[in-house]
Amino acid sequence: MPDQPRVEFRTAPERYRHWRLATEGPVATLTMDVDEQGGIVPGYELKLNSYDLGVDIELYDAVQRLRFEHPEVRAVVITSGKPKIFCAGANIRMLAASPHGWKVNFCKFTNETRNGMEDATVYSGQTYLAAVNGTASGGGYELALACEHIMLVDDRSSAVSLPELPLLGVLPGTGGLTRVSDKRHVRRDLADYFSTKSEGIGGKKAVQWRLVDEAVPRPRWDETVAERAAELAARSGRPAGDDPVALTELRKTRDDDAISYDHVQASLDRNAHKVDILVKAPQDDPPASIAEARSADFWPLAVARELDDLILDLRTNETELGTWVFRTEGNPAKVLAYDNLLLTSREDWFANEVLHYLKRTLRRLDVTSRSLIAVIDPGSCFAGSLLELALAADRSFQLAGVFEDQDPAAEPATITLGEINLGPLTMSNGLTRLQTRFWGDEAGYEAAAKRKNEALEAEDAADLGLITFAPDDIDWDEEIRIATEERASFSPDALTGLEANYRFAGPETMETKIFGRLSAWQNWIFNRPNAAGPDGALRRFGTGQRAVFDRKRV
């Protein structure tokens, strides 16, 4: 793969090359019709509705916009604009030519988008329906698996399949195995057989094995899809007829050293292999009611969007910057007031959407393979929703006292737990970051939660276990310098593994299984000569030559 141009995640329906988004009353239809010549990097053609990161960025954008710009939409049909083929999955030439890191990052993003479809189904009353009107292989079937209901055209040629193992020597990388076993409850031996049969399974057998929900003959296809979409829409509790909120283009400036938005700034320190990220609290009080808040400029929504874009940009474009240092600034009371408006308006669709967007953005941070450090000093604003950044961090530092030399009269740094930290912003393990932090320590959790809405200085915060270290101003610079320098000196791979283990104490869910068990195995397989070596299956695919395997089982 040639040097990648910087990837930009901002897009909008009028710029889509690969998807069409149409709505008709409560039903939206997302039609995949990939432009073969529209690869995000040169070197491959996106044949047979196969996809690359660029195609998936558009899908991601559409899924997000549907939630905000289409309050009336209650069911979303995903289908193909090509005859006979639904989607052939991730483009194999792209995968074969991509460096390891690109493959892994690509899979992570596509996973997040599919989790987002399930999130919309469960929490927004926008139920996804896969109208598989042709063969769905690999990532194509995995896209369908992320939908609540899967319809397969029954025409004796269309099938669903996971041909990655037999054809490419890798796993289906976008949650396929986990969803087959844990979501659709396909029996393990049938799942095993299915995943080794490259031509896949169609028709009645696909229904019997639970791989799809129904097989529909082509003559009845259109009406049945419409019928099913109407049924799913009718089940939804999403309030109809409210005003949409346009996700206007994010204001962003980006050069080699800095990325800036209205409320979020990042400065890129290539020598130290780190990024300093500053998140700013709102300047103003929140609107009096959620009805007046409906705009992309509403601070919580704006911050979630900016952080989301920043995480994606850094993750994809700045792989050598291994540590992200989070700072905040502003008035904690204003953040808590905004949080409060959201929490007291949770029945409102827009407030609900903003909360879930923030939740998803923070989850994206949790699965980001970068060391996260939070720095809490005077003037900072780690309160309520912004405190989640410190709770997501691998370590946090809060200044005990003030900087005596610089500003002895300053107010000492505080952190403030808010109601928002106690519920809605769950991690992918189903627990809040606070619950995960105190997993197995009920008393510690209760003691911390009891101090809700109290501005806690460093010593209190440390005693309560809410921060990691509370150095005073004599040790401050040195401790933070050592922590970041040391981090930069460690093996990036081992850090990724360490963080992926320690960030997810407690229960596992389908989502954590996808990012933990499944993705870790896939990372390993992607990295092995049997897949990625010159004679490996991924590289030899389509050459007419069979792969050469080291037969040793590991």
Added chain:
Amino acid sequence: MPDQPRVEFRTAPERYRHWRLATEGPVATLTMDVDEQGGIVPGYELKLNSYDLGVDIELYDAVQRLRFEHPEVRAVVITSGKPKIFCAGANIRMLAASPHGWKVNFCKFTNETRNGMEDATVYSGQTYLAAVNGTASGGGYELALACEHIMLVDDRSSAVSLPELPLLGVLPGTGGLTRVSDKRHVRRDLADYFSTKSEGIGGKKAVQWRLVDEAVPRPRWDETVAERAAELAARSGRPAGDDPVALTELRKTRDDDAISYDHVQASLDRNAHKVDILVKAPQDDPPASIAEARSADFWPLAVARELDDLILDLRTNETELGTWVFRTEGNPAKVLAYDNLLLTSREDWFANEVLHYLKRTLRRLDVTSRSLIAVIDPGSCFAGSLLELALAADRSFQLAGVFEDQDPAAEPATITLGEINLGPLTMSNGLTRLQTRFWGDEAGYEAAAKRKNEALEAEDAADLGLITFAPDDIDWDEEIRIATEERASFSPDALTGLEANYRFAGPETMETKIFGRLSAWQNWIFNRPNAAGPDGALRRFGTGQRAVFDRKRV
């Protein structure tokens, strides 16, 4: 690492080179005193009580023997025979010189042994106590983590540590991260800090951070260890004073083509990359009572031991034989009768031990990275405990009818679910294999369970979802041939990943997290140049040269 000699797992206390096993009433003491020159392969010295596979084979043997040969033992103290050092963990030169597969297999076995210590603590009333009388680093601390109670000598120099990440660029590979977060509930940020601090943490801080349970000054050390061991022993419900059951040396013959025991035979087919394994039902009826059964010749115990040894032998010595095909033969009624004796005697310590040993052996099979196929034909005996082999398999084939050409008068092959399949033989996810198979399909589970004790022919078994395929004699040979040949043609790595995902539907536990999340990440890291490359941390350790890292985060 030079070509490895064939590894043999059978040993006995009189042959130990690295451990001393002593008992005094209800307390056993396992003293680690590693012979520096006793490496299982040449090329490294086992300094500072560091260990390799040979050391761990002895520990495994001791843990097993304690359960059978020492019914009187209720607490097991693990301590060191060297001054100032408890255990330095896995030998680094051994790891650095080992091929990838050896490292992974070594970690799997050491994990199983530590899980076995926890299993003895929970189910046998043999509670493990780590008497950490010197520094415990890496795998040394992980050994302590597998104990119920950790005592650390408080002498200003002894500490516990996980220096793998900062020193070697890998993860602690024996459950350390999972047990720190999910067993000991060390807060995630403290755990992160701890795991980057190579010198570790000792004294009161180690207690405060929950890394150990108590720090005891050296002058009070011996008496406090004895006191604590006595307390743990007093808590145990293990019946005292019963006759021990000697685990006599397994009768085994082994050459390049075959491995044979009394009840288990394996023939190694190197051309087809598979092993054919035959397990034989007992010839005789079970003894009238469990008291008369107390011997290593008791069929269920003998079979568990033979299978256990076979799995370990094949896993370690025959890595290119990627498919194991299980067959059984004998009288199903006799197997069910033996099972029944065990189940009706569960209150008896020996019956309890046999059941748990069988459970652990089957779990070892579940985490084995080989494709497992069960072949059920006339004369086979997949009933009760032996049916677990078919339920553990990735696929099973049961002949519909009989072989018309060979033996038209034969009884058709059957399988029989027994009571034993409905409870005690849980997988590491906490569910039985039957529950895992029907995860999310309550009705399917109930329908199958209702047919308990019924000999089910192929069609019934297939309808109930208990087997995968039921070919008749016309298709039989061809189907099995294709399945095994196809399996041998796939990427061994991708198969490992596929099986590791599909075998564990449903909930995750600490044990599945260790084998899934943690081990998969470790596999990946072990395989990366940042660890294992010529300039990687593992290879450069001790050379005075710093590792050179590719800084890209993945």
